[in-house]
Amino acid sequence: MNTRNPPRIALIGECMIELQHRADGSLQQSFGGDTLNTAVYLSRELGEQGVVDYVTALGDDSFSDAMCQSWAAENIGLGMVQRLPGRLPGLYCIQTDAAGERRFLYWRNEAAVRDCFTTPAAAPILAALPEYDVLYFSGITLAILGVQGRERLLEVLSQARKRNARIVFDNNYRPRLWASVEEARAAYRSVLPFVDIALLTVDDEQALFDYVDCEAVFTAYEQIGTPEVVLKRGAETCLIRCAGESFEVPAQKVERVVDTTAAGDSFSAAYLAARLKGASPADAAEAGHRLASRVIQVPGALIPRG
Template identity: 45%
Template sequence: MKRIAIIGECMIELNGAPFGTMQQAYGGDSLNTAVYMARTAGQSVEIDYISALGTDTISNGMISRWQQEGINTDYVLRDKTRQPGLYLIQLDDQGERTFLYWRNQSAARYLVRHPNFAQVELHLQTVDMVYVSGISLAVLPAEDRQQLVTLLGQLSSNGVEIAFDSNYRPALWESADEARKCYKQILSFTNLALVTDDDEETLWGDTSSQATLGRLQSTGVKKAVLKMGPKGCLYTDFTTDKPELIGTTPVETVIDTTSAGDSFNAGFLSGYLTDKTPREAALQGHQLAGTVIQHKGAIIPCYATEAMDFNIHSTASTTTTKL
């Protein structure tokens, strides 16, 4: 059984109209992926969530719910002086979302300087894969961010696979140059990059999938998934020269695109870590994301995923595009 450690921040989620009806939940890109991985992989993959929370009632409730999902929370550090961050989701008529955040003093922002972070460092040496996103890095103070990237590089040198979702959010970074500098460093030892075409265009100015994949290869990335929304994704192992286009089934009614990429990552990684083919893993990611965007909120009710069949084995012909 493979073990993955997912590093990041989970916040309290408010979903609804300001000064109107609000639903309270929780979410965060890395935690969303952890939850959907637990639902997809079941007992086939061990999932550790690495973060920091307060000792307040809401923090206790969040941890309890993560445990109910099957996530190991032994390395969620507790901070008596801070609480979880908060965010508000507002949706337009097409299901697209905008966010407001209150996270500058969240416990997760100070994860790396927590007195018990050394225990996390030791544990990370024992896992098969560490997953981190651009948001996981962006929320940290610059010095802490560099410390974490250095740690990830050391883990990679020792044989731990690094999976990285660029998930670029300009408002979280000091500047685009700072984000590019950080990304270049982590991509140099990334085994599996999970990136989105819109984000790559925004940060790097990429004008095509060829440009994105070429740049990722030049940084040292070994394998990459380029997510392209309703067009599907491109999977590339850079030891070969034929990226594989893996299409998805269009969703007629999109309710909320929150967590679309996070859930795709969960489906793909669950397949990747249980030895499914890249095509099977991507189809699993597409299936999960297609279900998630038909519900409101970052983490949809369990019943909506319980009925899904994740035993995907592809017999269809594979579409390949030589770039």
């Protein structure tokens, strides 16, 4: 990937209050969300070799204050964060079974981020986004922005591509966030022609578009014209198509899976960081697997630094 040095990356999405349900019935409170998880891990992976900003809307409450403090501690820029008076962030609870698989319970319908791109204060943010070297968003971003927000995102993507920005998309399809699968398909198809790197979870692609196998996914994205497609498959090998080449990179085995939360988000962060630093797709996938293997051995979305 050719960008200025250090590259400026903006990640667009939602951070929520996270409650981790423990075996003894207690709750451990932290913060998380797919693009925020990726932003944190990306900032850690890049260090001084990149500038990472988060684009979202929060309330003026103490939880929103704490979020901003924690992001600043991770060297994530706050200049694109709106603070909406009287509003609150969303909340979710993670319940994890004995095999490390998790169940999510959400309270997010009134979250401030729903108006991220529709407030008067959003105008300078929307104008600034095309100036970034890399824009990163997910299927969850598409869902929470709503119809009007998605229209404005499309305008940003169009302008960004004209300025040679790189667009990175993680599919993260969550059916409960959409009125129908048809609405979700239309939203995804509207943004995919702008995407340079598609970071895809195979199960989500099959759930959304009914692809029969990985080859069908690759064929569909080849027809769209996506230059770089990464198929994340959990504990199985990662499959990549880039510039006419194919790569297959095994996942790293771990003795015990504690919590799979943010496994895909951390993989995406390490993959993108490696690509921004000049690594090949195969080497980038190895970096993604390494980080994800550490993340799934610790409860919660964000592992301690170090």
